[in-house]
Amino acid sequence: MKEYDVIVVGGGITGAATARDCAMRGLSTLLVERSDICDGASGRNHGLLHSGARYAVTDREGAEECIRENRILRRIAPNCVEPTGGLFITLPGDSLDYQENFVRCCREAGIDAVPISPREALRLEPAVNPELIGAVKVPDASVDPFRLTDANIIDAMRHGATILKFHTVTGFVRSGGRICGVKVSRPGEIRSKEIRARMVVLAAGIWTAGLARDAGINIGMLPSKGALIIFGHRVAGMVINRCRKPSNADILVPGDVVSVLGTTSDKVPFEDIDDIRATPQEVDLLLREGVSLVPSLSHTRIIRAYAGVRPLVMADSDGDGRSVSRGIVVLDHEQRDGVPGLMTITGGKLTTCRLMAEMVTDAVCARLGVKAACETALRPLPGSGKAHKDDEEVPYFKRAAIGRHGTEVSRMDFDLGHEIICECEQVTRAEIRYAVKTLGVRNISDLRRHTRIGMGTCQGSFCIRKVAEALAEELGQPLREKELIDEYLQERWKGITPVFWGDSLREAEYMQRTHKDEV
Numbered sequence: 001m002k003e004y005d006v007i008v009v010g011g012g013i014t015g016a017a018t019a020r021d022c023a024m025r026g027l028s029t030l031l032v033e034r035s036d037i038c039d040g041a042s043g044r045n046h047g048l049l050h051s052g053a054r055y056a057v058t059d060r061e062g063a064e065e066c067i068r069e070n071r072i073l074r075r076i077a078p079n080c081v082e083p084t085g086g087l088f089i090t091l092p093g094d095s096l097d098y099q100e101n102f103v104r105c106c107r108e109a110g111i112d113a114v115p116i117s118p119r120e121a122l123r124l125e126p127a128v129n130p131e132l133i134g135a136v137k138v139p140d141a142s143v144d145p146f147r148l149t150d151a152n153i154i155d156a157m158r159h160g161a162t163i164l165k166f167h168t169v170t171g172f173v174r175s176g177g178r179i180c181g182v183k184v185s186r187p188g189e190i191r192s193k194e195i196r197a198r199m200v201v202l203a204a205g206i207w208t209a210g211l212a213r214d215a216g217i218n219i220g221m222l223p224s225k226g227a228l229i230i231f232g233h234r235v236a237g238m239v240i241n242r243c244r245k246p247s248n249a250d251i252l253v254p255g256d257v258v259s260v261l262g263t264t265s266d267k268v269p270f271e272d273i274d275d276i277r278a279t280p281q282e283v284d285l286l287l288r289e290g291v292s293l294v295p296s297l298s299h300t301r302i303i304r305a306y307a308g309v310r311p312l313v314m315a316d317s318d319g320d321g322r323s324v325s326r327g328i329v330v331l332d333h334e335q336r337d338g339v340p341g342l343m344t345i346t347g348g349k350l351t352t353c354r355l356m357a358e359m360v361t362d363a364v365c366a367r368l369g370v371k372a373a374c375e376t377a378l379r380p381l382p383g384s385g386k387a388h389k390d391d392e393e394v395p396y397f398k399r400a401a402i403g404r405h406g407t408e409v410s411r412m413d414f415d416l417g418h419e420i421i422c423e424c425e426q427v428t429r430a431e432i433r434y435a436v437k438t439l440g441v442r443n444i445s446d447l448r449r450h451t452r453i454g455m456g457t458c459q460g461s462f463c464i465r466k467v468a469e470a471l472a473e474e475l476g477q478p479l480r481e482k483e484l485i486d487e488y489l490q491e492r493w494k495g496i497t498p499v500f501w502g503d504s505l506r507e508a509e510y511m512q513r514t515h516k517d518e519v
């Protein structure tokens, strides 16, 4: 049986970036993900490419990491990043002294923070609360987490990595005290198979704590839930933050055609992490606070709400668990716990994923005696070449796909299928085929993550039958329409039920009647 150099456990952004780095350094790499790529926190966040300004006052190191990585990601993944810019606004009741200190801390961390007048802020971003008393411009941006994760996965595969989705790591293969592989099984299967490797890297977000426990290791982690709301259009063109100590609902991020408001921060028990969803109470709280940032949110249509869990790590020296780090945590379990063959990479942020991968891959290479240098900051990610979606000669059916996949569209066969299947997001048959063939899509929820199908204004109400039919054809399977639609709608309900009022309730009623056989 093949022995890999490295097995990476977890297919969120951290695992994807780690698999890319390992593969680029010539290590034979396997990534195991129990679900689809980006199904954990990586698919449930704001999509803010931090400039570091948010952390400048409280965490200088984190702020410096963010601004460095912000610049790198803009360079290597321009098709995943929208350079919106960001504003930190000070409202009546907030302190202008805080703003002054904030600007000083940003500059010390190397972040280009420029104070501007309230009038100038309103000119740049008419949606902000007109009562603002101060504003600072920073190089925040929006980043599509799904695209960024896909690009890392695709690059890892092109460098020889194997991606094993829908397989759960259920335990470890040991030899003496050494970890020398993992046991994996498919969902619902009792039998597991063993896959061997010289090194196993845990990159499983909040689930890392449970996996480490199976290896007899204690990593103090705290699941911190954050809830977010998606609004039906771009309320603002820039990222808008509140200039005060980080709190609830103080970030609004534009992404594609929608806006995301968040977030909250609440400790939740480990038993809840597999079924995490936003509650109506969290939606109320977010709206109450968010309206003071951007007043028009009070009458903007809400599409849905969702929630993710941050993998926060307690400092090793801190027995009572009060000191929690949002920083990057690399653990070499041979050094820390006397368990050779196992490493952990966790904490950090979506923004710092590349750096996290570099740090853990450096540690893996050191243990394996490999001398290859990290090149992930220098080599562009797939899709990042020059693609001009607005050029006149680009046909209408290719434009949205170029926006999503950049130069990867050259791998889509539009001659075979440019029929538009999802009108809101302009997803064609060619894009569905690409997602099935390149990204191993199995159902409509997977397809949504990789193409935005059903994420637009109608949320799938009008197109979902067409999508089911096209997907079944591309998978070469008989049409299991009820099963495909039911899976998708049950997943969507989780986000729609907390916002059941006004237009959202009317739309939900409509959806339920249209698909009464499936719901």
Ligand SMILES: Cc1cc2nc3c(=O)[nH]c(=O)nc-3n(C[C@H](O)[C@H](O)[C@H](O)COP(=O)(O)OP(=O)(O)OC[C@H]3O[C@@H](n4cnc5c(N)ncnc54)[C@H](O)[C@@H]3O)c2cc1C
Binding pocket: 009, 010, 011, 012, 013, 014, 015, 032, 033, 034, 035, 036, 037, 038, 039, 040, 041, 042, 043, 044, 045, 046, 047, 048, 049, 050, 167, 168, 169, 170, 203, 204, 205, 206, 207, 211, 224, 225, 226, 227, 228, 262, 263, 307, 308, 309, 310, 311, 346, 347, 348, 349, 350, 351, 352
């Ligand atoms: C509400 C919220 C908002 C945020 N906003 C931002 C933001 O705007 N900008 C930013 O930079 N960061 C943000 N973050 C942080 C960022 O989302 C996370 O740091 C990052 O996504 C963590 O990625 P990960 O790959 O480590 O974990 P995850 O994305 O959670 O991935 C872990 C993966 O491991 C898999 N897994 C678990 N157990 C197993 C097993 N036994 N076998 C195989 N696979 C397994 C899971 O299915 C999952 O896919 C936010 C986080 C939250 C919660």
